[in-house]
Amino acid sequence: MDTRERLVEAMQDLLWERGYVGTSPRAVQERAGAGQGSMYHHFRGKADLAAAALERTARDLGGRTEEVLTGAGSPLERLTLNLTRERDVLRGCRVGRMTQDPEVVADDKLRAPVDEAFRWVRRMYADVLAEAVAAGELPDTIDPQQVAATLVAVVQGGYVLARASGNPADFALAVDGALSLLRGLAA
């Protein structure tokens, strides 16, 4: 694997582990097995490399979600499968995690990919919810846009709770609660 690729991957990992301000260029170079010069050859600086890493992480999240949501099964089944699967991919919160660093929020280059990833996922959720309504699986009183935003928020909030308690079960609890609300409406 070439150095540039290794740098991006190392940055992805470190953004998840330590956040943006907590990650030094030195640490990235060390993990990537690269020297000081090579990083500044491939990227203009820390922010530039972080932007590349965030774009890639966001694309991964979007792609993974799309794969499940456009797959087989009824709309509600696909939604349930995707939400359930998120609990196995705790690293998915890598995206939401970024929104807490003021330096990230202040820099459009860094905030944009995160925001776009959320909008992308939210739109896919909304589409599946609308499908479920059309199929009669959910009542037409729900607003797919609104509920889609709620589901994205539950996943991101679930990560927050799980990190605070150190217990991944708190994530599952929040997601299961949301699914039970949907199932309650379906019945």
Add this chain to the structure above:
Amino acid sequence: MDTRERLVEAMQDLLWERGYVGTSPRAVQERAGAGQGSMYHHFRGKADLAAAALERTARDLGGRTEEVLTGAGSPLERLTLNLTRERDVLRGCRVGRMTQDPEVVADDKLRAPVDEAFRWVRRMYADVLAEAVAAGELPDTIDPQQVAATLVAVVQGGYVLARASGNPADFALAVDGALSLLRGLAA
């Protein structure tokens, strides 16, 4: 106001604005109008002061929530009021915000007050939900514990979304979606 108090308040503000790793003791002292020596006189160090600030923030959040949830109105009305009110208190996410710093998560002294605040709020939500079920406002098919976790997650996730997009309306959207699901079940 005495210096110690000013230091705690300054730390609360800065934790919210810049996070834990992004906040230097100097910045806290400057904002509090105190000198270097006085901070290290009152507190053993940055982590000690941050722990005091977090405990206070967590207590504020719990107290504010309790006030609304044990107030007047039907259970569902109180719940709606509290969730709606959170959107006006965007600084409420000061608590959830902390869970993103690895240094905070690693230090029990810092993580504990955050975790306890969440558990406190979740328990109050669960109590009100159980009340609503008992009053016939919600079907007894819902699990108050589970749904309470979902509501806390929606609020925290809403903050994440709003920060990512820079648009507070995204917070309101997520919360309104959750409320619409509850109302759907009530009907």
Add this chain to the structure above:
DNA sequence: CGCCCTGTCCGTACTAGTCGGTACAGTCTC
């Protein structure tokens, strides 16, 4: 009363270490 002593409180000046970044010379490939 003046006097000193003692502990609390606070500001200045310093430390070693790390931050993000640059300069530059060497190496490797075509």
Add this chain to the structure above:
DNA sequence: GAGACTGTACCGACTAGTACGGACAGGGCG
């Protein structure tokens, strides 16, 4: 040999923290 690439050495700024000395009260004593 030219250009892409990489490693070493350095930079000023900032990090968390310490050392230390001075201001200021209250209290016991002549």
